[in-house]
Amino acid sequence: MAITSEPLKDLSVAMVTEPVTMAQWLLIAPVVWCLLVGAVLLMLRKHTWLQPLIAIPALAVLCLLDGLLLAHVMVSGPLTMTMGSWLPPFGISFTTDSLGALFALTSALVALAAGVFGRTDVDDTGRRYGFYPFVLLMMAGVSGAFLTGDIFNLYVWFEVLLIASFGLLVLGSERAQLDGGAKYAFLNLIATTLFLVATGYLYGLFGTLNMADIIVKAPELRSSAPLMTLVTLYLLAFGMKAAAFPVNFWLPASYHTPRLVVSALFAGLLTKVGIYALLRTLVMLFPFERTGLADIIAIVAAATMLSGVIGALAQNDIRRSLGFLIISGIGVMLAGLALGSAAGLSGTVFYAVHSMVVMAALYFAVGLAARINGGFTLSAGGGIYQAHAGLAFVTLALFFSVAGLPPFSGLWPKVILVKASLDVGAWWLAAAILVTGILTTVTVGRIWALAYWRPAPVDDLTRSASEHDAEPPQPVRLPRGAIAALAGLLLLTTAFGVWPEPLIRLSQDAAIGLLDPSAYVLSVFPGEVPR
Amino acid sequence: MRTVIFRTVAPYLTSLMVLFSIFVLLRGHNEPGGGFIGGLIAASAFAIYGIACGVAPVRRAIHFHPMAIAAFGLFLSGMAGVLSIFVSRSYMSGLWTSVHFFGNWIDLSTVLIFDIGVYLVVVGAITSIALALEERDRD
Numbered sequence: 001m002a003i004t005s006e007p008l009k010d011l012s013v014a015m016v017t018e019p020v021t022m023a024q025w026l027l028i029a030p031v032v033w034c035l036l037v038g039a040v041l042l043m044l045r046k047h048t049w050l051q052p053l054i055a056i057p058a059l060a061v062l063c064l065l066d067g068l069l070l071a072h073v074m075v076s077g078p079l080t081m082t083m084g085s086w087l088p089p090f091g092i093s094f095t096t097d098s099l100g101a102l103f104a105l106t107s108a109l110v111a112l113a114a115g116v117f118g119r120t121d122v123d124d125t126g127r128r129y130g131f132y133p134f135v136l137l138m139m140a141g142v143s144g145a146f147l148t149g150d151i152f153n154l155y156v157w158f159e160v161l162l163i164a165s166f167g168l169l170v171l172g173s174e175r176a177q178l179d180g181g182a183k184y185a186f187l188n189l190i191a192t193t194l195f196l197v198a199t200g201y202l203y204g205l206f207g208t209l210n211m212a213d214i215i216v217k218a219p220e221l222r223s224s225a226p227l228m229t230l231v232t233l234y235l236l237a238f239g240m241k242a243a244a245f246p247v248n249f250w251l252p253a254s255y256h257t258p259r260l261v262v263s264a265l266f267a268g269l270l271t272k273v274g275i276y277a278l279l280r281t282l283v284m285l286f287p288f289e290r291t292g293l294a295d296i297i298a299i300v301a302a303a304t305m306l307s308g309v310i311g312a313l314a315q316n317d318i319r320r321s322l323g324f325l326i327i328s329g330i331g332v333m334l335a336g337l338a339l340g341s342a343a344g345l346s347g348t349v350f351y352a353v354h355s356m357v358v359m360a361a362l363y364f365a366v367g368l369a370a371r372i373n374g375g376f377t378l379s380a381g382g383g384i385y386q387a388h389a390g391l392a393f394v395t396l397a398l399f400f401s402v403a404g405l406p407p408f409s410g411l412w413p414k415v416i417l418v419k420a421s422l423d424v425g426a427w428w429l430a431a432a433i434l435v436t437g438i439l440t441t442v443t444v445g446r447i448w449a450l451a452y453w454r455p456a457p458v459d460d461l462t463r464s465a466s467e468h469d470a471e472p473p474q475p476v477r478l479p480r481g482a483i484a485a486l487a488g489l490l491l492l493t494t495a496f497g498v499w500p501e502p503l504i505r506l507s508q509d510a511a512i513g514l515l516d517p518s519a520y521v522l523s524v525f526p527g528e529v530p531r
Numbered sequence: 532m533r534t535v536i537f538r539t540v541a542p543y544l545t546s547l548m549v550l551f552s553i554f555v556l557l558r559g560h561n562e563p564g565g566g567f568i569g570g571l572i573a574a575s576a577f578a579i580y581g582i583a584c585g586v587a588p589v590r591r592a593i594h595f596h597p598m599a600i601a602a603f604g605l606f607l608s609g610m611a612g613v614l615s616i617f618v619s620r621s622y623m624s625g626l627w628t629s630v631h632f633f634g635n636w637i638d639l640s641t642v643l644i645f646d647i648g649v650y651l652v653v654v655g656a657i658t659s660i661a662l663a664l665e666e667r668d669r670d
Contacts, residue, residue, distance in 0.1 A: 019619035028622045035609045042602030085615075085624040133602075 016085045024081040026069045027094045030062055030104060030143040038136030048127040052119045055132035059112040062139060066108045069147075070101035074506070078513070078523040080149060088524050089210035095149025097520055099349060099510035103276055104146040106353045109492065110268040110360045111139050113485040117364050118261040120479035122171075126259065129171050135265065138164035145273050149524060151285075152199055152209040154277060155192075158241070162188055165270060168262045169254065180257035187250035191240035198233035205230065212524035214285050215517050222288065231289035234281045235297070242274025243327050244334060245304035251327060252311065256319035256376075260367030263319060267326050268360035272352050275333050282337065283345060283514045290340055298338035302432040305331025309439040318366050318376045318447055322359070325402060325443070328436055329355045335417050335429055343420035345511035350503060351413035354496060358401045358410065361489035365395040368478055368486065373456065378447065383456025388478065392452045394490055399444035401493045404437045409496035412504065533583065541583030548576035556650050566646035570653025577654075578661040586666050589658075597662065601655025608648030611641045 037058040044050055073079055073096060082091035096104075115135060122131045141161025148154050169181045203209055205225045206217055221227065240247040251271070255263050282290040282297075290297075308328030315321040329351065336348030370376055372387045385392040401408030414433055421430035496503050513520065552572035559565030581589045593600070612623035620626075627640045 016621060020621050021619075025616060025622070032609055032613060032622065036606055039602040039606035039609065043599045043606070045596075045598065081621050083612075083621055083623045085621045091621075 014087060014090075016082055016087060016091075020081060020085075023072050023076075024079060026065060026072060027079055027081045027096060027147055028083075029065045030069070030108070031140050031147065033058070033062060033065060034136045034140035034143060038133050038140060041133040041136060042130065045128060045130055045133065048124045051127045051132040052115070055136060056112070056115045056119065058136065059108065059115045059139070062143075063105065063108040063112050066101065066105040066143070069096070070098070070105050073098050073101045074509070078520045080523045082524075089208045089213040092153050093149040093210055093212070093524055094147050094153075095212065095520060095524055096147045097510065097513040097517075098506055099276070099279065099513060100146045102349070102353065102506055102510060103272065103356075104143050106356045107142050107146065107269050107272070108139065110356050110489070111135060111142075111265065113360060113364070113489050114261050114265045114268075116481050116488075117264070117367075117485035120482045121259060121261040121367060126171050130167060131171055131259075131262075134164045134167040134171070138168065138265070138269075140164075142269050142273060146276060149211050149520075150209050151202065151211055151214070151281070154280075155195055155199055158192060158195065158273070158277075161270070161273065162192065165266065168265070169258050171259060171262060174257075177257045180254035184250050184254035187240070187247075191237050191247075194233060194237035194240070198230060198237055201230055201233065210524065211280065211285060212517075212521045215521055216525070218286060227286060228289050228292060231282060231286045231293065234286075235278070235293060238274050238278045238281065239300065240274075242271050242278060242334075243304075243330050244300050245307055245327075245331070246300075248304070248327055248330075252320060252323045255323040255326070256317060260319075260363055260370070263322075264360040264363030264367070267322065267363055268356040271326060271330055272356055275330065275337075275348070275352050278334075278337055279345070279348065279514060283340065284517050284520070287340070287515070290337075294338050294340060297334060298426065298429055301331050301334035301338050302429060303331070304328070304334060305432060305436040306439075307331075309436050309443060312443045313439060313446070316378050318369075318378060318381075318451060319363075321378075321443065321447060322362055322366065325362075325440065326355070326359055328440060329359070329402075332414065332417065332433060332436065335421065335433060336413075338429065339417075339420050339424060339426065341420055341424065342508065342511045342515055343416055343423065345514055346504065346507035347413045347416035347420055349507035349510045350409075350416065350500075353503065353507075354401070354409040354413055354493065357489050357492045357496075358398060358408075361486060361493065362395075362398050362402060364482065364486045364489070365391065365398055368482055369395065369451065371478065373451075378450045380457060381451035382454045384452040386455060391478065392448075394486060395452060396448055397490060398493070399448055401497065403441040403444055405441065407494070407497045409493040409500070409503075411497060412500045416504075537583050541580055545576045545580040548579070549573050552576065552650075556646060559646060560640075560642065566649030567653055570650040571657065573650070573654045574657035574661060577658045578665070581662055581665045586662050589662060593658070597655045597659035599655070601652045601659065604648045604651025604653075604655060606648070607651065608645050611644035611648060614641050614644075 041051060041055060078095060078097040080093055080095040082088045082093045084091050118131060138161050141157045141164060144157035144160065145154055148157060166181060166185055169184060170177050205221060206214055208214060208217065243251040255266060305328045308324050308331055312321045312324035312328060315324065333348045333351050336344040368391055369384050373381060373383055375381060397408060401410045404410035404414040414437060418430045418433050552569040555564040555572060556566055556569035577589050615621060615624035615626055618626065625640055625642045627638060629636045629638055
């Protein structure tokens with residue numbers, strides 16, 4: 001019983017006939033791997049001890065696959081595989097350039113850290129609810145979104161990651177979680193619906209959903225079709241996903257409610273998928289329309305970063321404060337999108353990678369701190385430095401990184417973006433980035449001073465004094481896995497800060513690939529003459 | 532809802548509907564039908580059984596947890612696409628073969644495996660939701 005393909009008259013008119021290489025399989029491998037492992041974990045949901053033993057190695061393999069993919073894309077340019085062997089644009093293409101592969105690898109690293117951290121943060125109940133299956137399924141969605149070359153398929157992956165994130169958000173079904181989850185779900189579904197409306201409209205105009213095909217067809221349609229409307233819809237939809245200023249209320253309403261490891265995962269990944277989609281649609285597909293919208297995007301960017309950091313400054317709950325800092329970072333990324341130059345876009349890409357790593361690490365650090373003094377409130381906090389000086393210093397390093405102070409990774413993208421803004425004379429955008437940096441420093445300085453540096457509140461001290469015969473608080477031991485996850489991410493952000501050249505080069509490569517997608521188009525349609 | 536008539540008829544109705552759902556699944560490749568609609572029919576069969584005889588007998592009858600069935604379906608569908616790696620074709624490429632079975636040639640394909648996966652995903656997911664709702668009803 002040999003497997004043979006169906007004999008058709010002439011396959012070459014409808015199907016890809018040349019053999020597919022293993023390198024092309026790397027494109028789909030992260031998604032399929034996550035789906036399959038997620039399914040296996042779901043079947044073994046009752047065996048809670050087995051879950052992390054399967055999931056963590058699986059996430060490590062995901063990192064390896066994404067790393068191989070990035071290495072391959074860097075060496076030999078964009079890569080395409082069209083599903084089911086149908087010829088593009090009829091088959092669904094997975095296409096990736098260095099941008100998609102870089103984001104996929106970073107997200108996989110963050111997910112691996114979250115998996116390791118989750119081993120100590122998620123108890124048996126959480127595992128029975130399906131923490132690890134949901135993480136794997138969410139990673140399938142995230143990887144799919146980063147690697148696909150078809151805009152409707154992008155929508156599908158958005159849905160996959162959204163559904164998995166709903167599950168993660170209400171893990172444990174507490175009252176506050178359901179409240180946050182409802183807001184998150186409702187506002188995200190509006191954004192998804194807008195995305196779907198825009199995509200339906202795009203299909204009506206272009207008759208195709210393949211991104212490379214859209215790039216080819218856009219110039220001739222530009223004079224007759226209302227592309228500006230379409231692009232504005234995409235800006236609104238993805239702006240909502242990315243938590244840009246006037247449409248970002250879902251983020252502070254929900255990100256402080258789930259388990260810490262889930263917050264960390266969301267903070268690292270979800271908004272960046274929105275930024276990625278903005279980069280793909282606005283810069284690669286419709287660069288002319290983006291130029292028309294540049295002023296609006298710049299205003300939104302400045303408003304997002306300033307409102308975010310001011311919101312962060314006003315909070316008393318550290319987790320809420322971090323949620324607003326994510327928004328502020330999104331504003332900085334949007335600044336590069338508004339500039340649209342190679343330098344600006346490379347700043348955005350670099351900042352996105354930095355933000356994925358640092359925001360996840362910050363949530364880990366705050367979660368560990370809460371384990372020491374049992375809360376996230378600033379007014380009642382304190383005493384972390386006394387109890388665990390190492391954790392206090394690690395958090396300080398991460399705070400430096402998020403504020404953009406050397407020697408950590410936050411510095412370089414801000415330098416790139418400020419320089420790029422000054423190059424085109426957008427001094428106010430540069431000023432907004434710098435003011436945001438100063439305010440962020442104030443915010444994180446306040447958190448560190450109140451929750452970490454100052455001694456534990458007096459009543460706690462007297463209680464412990466009476467219990468331990470007036471000895472200072474005992475040093476706390478933290479779970480080793482959690483420390484390893486935190487240390488890994490800290491190492492990454494330090495490495496990006498001290499030795500930024502490889503990442504800068506990669507981001508520039510990604511930015512150039514966005515601005516001149518001819519290699520992308522050629523990888524989907526060999527022989528097609530790009531615009 | 533638990534009248535004697537309904538409780539007596541429900542098991543027969545359920546088995547007929549499950550049988551019909553498998554028929555719909557198998558005819559799906561060339562004619563109307565397929566995994567999704569078949570799965571819906573099977574899930575409504577289990578829902579009817581649950582309404583008539585309670586949720587516990589349904590859970591006993593399907594033996595596995597509905598979510599585990601859905602997960603197995605997902606795994607099956609995912610694997611169906613991977614098979615094409617052995618013939619150097621893209622993910623999800625349909626591969627066909629024929630087997631001789633009691634004097635007839637029967638076409639088998641990875642598409643069918645995928646469709647069975649879809650069937651199981653739908654059966655598992657919808658049954659899981661339906662049973663959860665029916666359980667809440669009685670509380």
